[in-house]
Amino acid sequence: MPAASEARRPSPAAEPKGKGRGRRGTRASGDDRERAILETAERLLEERPLSEISVDDLAKGAGISRPTFYFYFPSKDAVVLTIIDRLVAAAAGSREEALATLAQGDPHAGLRRGLEDLYGAFRERRAVVLAAAELRTTNQEARDLWAEVMEGWVADVTAVIEVERARGAAPPGEPARDLAIALVQMNERVQYATFADESPSLADDRVLDVLVDIWLRAIYGTAEPG
Amino acid sequence: MPAASEARRPSPAAEPKGKGRGRRGTRASGDDRERAILETAERLLEERPLSEISVDDLAKGAGISRPTFYFYFPSKDAVVLTIIDRLVAAAAGSREEALATLAQGDPHAGLRRGLEDLYGAFRERRAVVLAAAELRTTNQEARDLWAEVMEGWVADVTAVIEVERARGAAPPGEPARDLAIALVQMNERVQYATFADESPSLADDRVLDVLVDIWLRAIYGTAEPG
């Protein structure tokens, strides 16, 4: 059985050459293939679940043989982790923005804007979100990456709740972090169900209304915070 | 690739013999092996994830060869589905009881009792819950089974919310079913995270307090319903 941690950076030389980690010089053909593999993976994930995509599919899609695939990535999982990294980076952008909106003024509007941005960012990459969930069940690195992301959101939400309580806008109640964990996990699950079109799931255009309603009631004790 | 639907009933004769579906007569040795396979699966699932358990492991554990395993079950997934069936049946018991408690009297206490029973039933079989989640990502039958379970809970909770609104105990708000979906999915996710000991997750003894608090606020608009 392979060791727990696999490198997902496709850099051919195992350790960073020299000290910097800049891109390779003029040499380009390798980068092209790398990109072709990533694009093939994203395309195939729109069509079918990760478990039904083989290394051979990725190689064929990128116009190379299976062994050549292993020159660029150590495994199929590494490809998907690279794709998830990008999603996470994009989502981090939305988060910054959302926090800023929330900080000044009306919590209802701010919260809705925040959840909206995040939902939008994920919906745009539905296939990647579903693949991430699938990978998490078998891959420790995927679990760690997702845990890090969740921790970030929980920390943000915890801070928001504490600020609102301190300024008297929100009543005291369960520990802010506990509340934040449950709310963030609810969002994850509800959004996933909608993306996967599960059997009980919210319609796409109902997700935000319902989530915002529950967040406001959980934090402020009412849907119309003062 | 195998067809979508696999039988999980281990009965050797493909179709139910005669018309009833009673157990086989005096013949016993087969049933023993079947039970041994199921017990081995449950035991191994306490030790490691489903993806790291092979058909050979199950066969060895039950003291038979791999081909013989296939005499009893069509696949590893079928074994796990049988185990999940049992969990679901046990959980259905808790649900009946919980609804009864809820029907007469204090919603706070009733709701807490209900969520408590369910949480307890699942925590007792943590390993099976985790295996079910893993299986759901690759197995359509597992998805269908789980969807059915979720639909049942959502229907119950929807009914409770509607009754509470009709009798004026709960204020109007988002459609009852939408609210129910989000709350039930929140519970699933929060409980899973705690069972899996994920990085942001609620401590075992915090789960119920936090979930009940959010449910009450979401349904009644306050944590102290009248």
Next chain:
DNA sequence: GAACTCTATCAACACTGTGTCGAGTGTGTC
């Protein structure tokens, strides 16, 4: 322009796991 290096490529291999086939072996029954 011969030797040397470094990226890139793939046929062939070794291995793990799944599921099937067909040839058994024992036990009970008519």
Next chain:
DNA sequence: GACACACTCGACACAGTGTTGATAGAGTTC
């Protein structure tokens, strides 16, 4: 004692993963 039937497993075919080793070509370097 022969027929059926439940049960068992060695041997096979197949799909997928990851590795090895040989090689091709492009770009220095002297």
